[in-house]
Amino acid sequence: MSTQTSTPAPAGKTGFQLPKWAGSFGFQIIAALIVGLGLGLLAKYTGSTKANPNALGATLQTVGSSYVSLLQTAVVPLIFTAVVSSISNLRAVSNAARLAWHTLLWFAITALMAVLIGIGLGVLLQPGANTGITGEGEAPSKVGSWWAFLTGLFPKNFLGLGASTTVTEGAATTAVSFNVLQILVIAVAVGIAALKVGKAAEPFLNLNASALAVIQKVLWWIIRIAPIGTVGLIGNAVAIYGWDTIGSLGKFTFAIYVGLALVLFVVYPVLVRAHGLSIKQYFSGVWPAVQLAFVSRSSVGTLPLTQRVTERSLGVPRGYASFAVPLGATTKMDGCAAIYPAISAIFVAQFFGIQLDFTQYLLIALVSVLGSAATAGTTGAVVMLTLTLSTLGLPLAGVGLLLAIDPILDMGRTAVNVAGQALIPTIVAKRQGILDESLYNAPRTGDPFTDEVDNTVDTTADGGTADAHPSADASPAASPEGRELADARA
Numbered sequence: 001m002s003t004q005t006s007t008p009a010p011a012g013k014t015g016f017q018l019p020k021w022a023g024s025f026g027f028q029i030i031a032a033l034i035v036g037l038g039l040g041l042l043a044k045y046t047g048s049t050k051a052n053p054n055a056l057g058a059t060l061q062t063v064g065s066s067y068v069s070l071l072q073t074a075v076v077p078l079i080f081t082a083v084v085s086s087i088s089n090l091r092a093v094s095n096a097a098r099l100a101w102h103t104l105l106w107f108a109i110t111a112l113m114a115v116l117i118g119i120g121l122g123v124l125l126q127p128g129a130n131t132g133i134t135g136e137g138e139a140p141s142k143v144g145s146w147w148a149f150l151t152g153l154f155p156k157n158f159l160g161l162g163a164s165t166t167v168t169e170g171a172a173t174t175a176v177s178f179n180v181l182q183i184l185v186i187a188v189a190v191g192i193a194a195l196k197v198g199k200a201a202e203p204f205l206n207l208n209a210s211a212l213a214v215i216q217k218v219l220w221w222i223i224r225i226a227p228i229g230t231v232g233l234i235g236n237a238v239a240i241y242g243w244d245t246i247g248s249l250g251k252f253t254f255a256i257y258v259g260l261a262l263v264l265f266v267v268y269p270v271l272v273r274a275h276g277l278s279i280k281q282y283f284s285g286v287w288p289a290v291q292l293a294f295v296s297r298s299s300v301g302t303l304p305l306t307q308r309v310t311e312r313s314l315g316v317p318r319g320y321a322s323f324a325v326p327l328g329a330t331t332k333m334d335g336c337a338a339i340y341p342a343i344s345a346i347f348v349a350q351f352f353g354i355q356l357d358f359t360q361y362l363l364i365a366l367v368s369v370l371g372s373a374a375t376a377g378t379t380g381a382v383v384m385l386t387l388t389l390s391t392l393g394l395p396l397a398g399v400g401l402l403l404a405i406d407p408i409l410d411m412g413r414t415a416v417n418v419a420g421q422a423l424i425p426t427i428v429a430k431r432q433g434i435l436d437e438s439l440y441n442a443p444r445t446g447d448p449f450t451d452e453v454d455n456t457v458d459t460t461a462d463g464g465t466a467d468a469h470p471s472a473d474a475s476p477a478a479s480p481e482g483r484e485l486a487d488a489r490a
Helices: 025-045 055-073 075-092 096-125 146-151 180-224 226-240 242-248 250-274 279-296 303-312 318-331 335-351 358-370 382-392 398-431 450-454 480-489
Strands: 161-168 171-178
Touching: 025 055, 025 226, 025 279, 055 075, 055 180, 055 226, 055 279, 075 096, 075 180, 075 303, 075 318, 096 250, 096 318, 096 335, 096 358, 096 398, 180 226, 180 303, 226 279, 226 398, 250 279, 250 335, 250 398, 279 303, 279 398, 303 318, 303 398, 318 398, 335 358, 335 382, 335 398, 358 382, 382 398
Parallel strands: none
Antiparallel strands: 161 171
């Protein structure tokens, strides 16, 4: 009896394949930016407007808004499960209180550096003088205040859920929203309570870890289609705003982006180098998260990718990163809460002919350092700006002048926010001697998703793990799903 055997095709001869660099997440985002820019310009010059978009403009708007909606849908369960897990993970971290204190301290130090740059640029560039804009603008519908910020910390229900009803032409419409800051407070309370309960809370923490793994998996799927969302978001922004709107506030836009660039490309590299780390490795590690933040305009939506690059590219231990990065995603806002309100407040004062004194400049710095949590990781920084203006006694109507270009500014602000959210855990880990410098200095693959498949955890029969921390030569035998659960529990 004879047996037929087939000879396998030689490896590497399976037909046409794209170059490796073309399949990287970074290249896909850059390509999507270029395509989105081109389609946005095409829509604008074929007559598409915000009020009356043409077919292309409407398509870009739908694609972009749908992608943002997908990200926002996962925000609430992600924050709750991530924060509870991060607090429970502190059990395995030595000097947890010291790490938490140093994290908050460096949040404040870098926020102060950023706001001082903003004040300096505002005074030097005079963005509110001779703008050529007529009218005073309209007061914003949402206004921040210290009292509202403090009372807003107390949840009105377990979900941090709120609802508002508007009546238009006899029809009532109810919109449901979540207060991210209240959800953070609830999650912190639950996480601390679980630690205090001890062994009885283990089933709850295991369930929370499983839920976090599932949510992260869904978010990875959403993040993987970010290039499609990028085309819609950038294209819609260009089609609606274009250069005409930006031109009317050109000096202000220029001042904001100069400030953001100084923080991202001067302050952060100086801090990285001062701690004996490679600037090139920092940027190559954090860049995928910065790119996603730029197009999504959401620190919380970028949280899973920020945490992944912080752990696996920058070498921060998972137990500490899972605490510091979610905390940073809700409170660490050098772009939205430091650079932007500082320059904007000076713009409003100059526009209305109000002279600021030293005390008011000091108040700008104080509000920016202490009020970062008011932004709570959501898209936009209007609440933080109104908080600054109300503290200084400046006209809130000035906010209406800046809303037209807010989405264009928010892209850069969020990118800087996320870069800082990965930087601080790296610095603190280095100072405390727990940074994995061999991982920090390792060559980058260019794809933050590669290790999801290539690196796995081998779960032993007695429930232990052979490799609790992923490495480049880990066995690929176990499933990615099992590894996600191990990541959430680690």
